[in-house]
Amino acid sequence: MNRSRFHNTTLYNSIFRFDDEMIINTHVYGFQGAHAPSLHLRRLSAGNLFETYSESFESVWNLAKPATF
Known part of the structure; x- marks a missing residue:
């Protein structure tokens, strides 16, 4: 299942979330x-x-559109 999304927000961090853990770059x-x-x-x-x-993360995810590859 493709879970990629695209958005137009200005980000100050990259957030990679894995259930109850995340990496913030x-x-x-x-x-x-x-x-x-x-x-x-x-x-x-x-x-x-x-x-x-x-x-x-959830706020941006909800604004984003699913990626279609």
């Missing part, structure tokens, strides 16, 4: 993505960092 001006910091987040019962990024 921060965008840093003047650096390629491979040279910018990445965060590995897991959903935990304490704290809300995962939920903050999850809500952002």
Whole structure:
């Protein structure tokens, strides 16, 4: 199943989500993505960092259109 989508939003992070884990690749001006910091987040019962990024991801995902390859 193709889960790719396209959107026109301005992003400040690349978010790669896998159920209760995600990788956040921060965008840093003047650096390629491979040279910018990445965060590995897991959903935990304490704290809300995962939920903050999850809500952002879901908002963009809902605006995006399915990719047709």
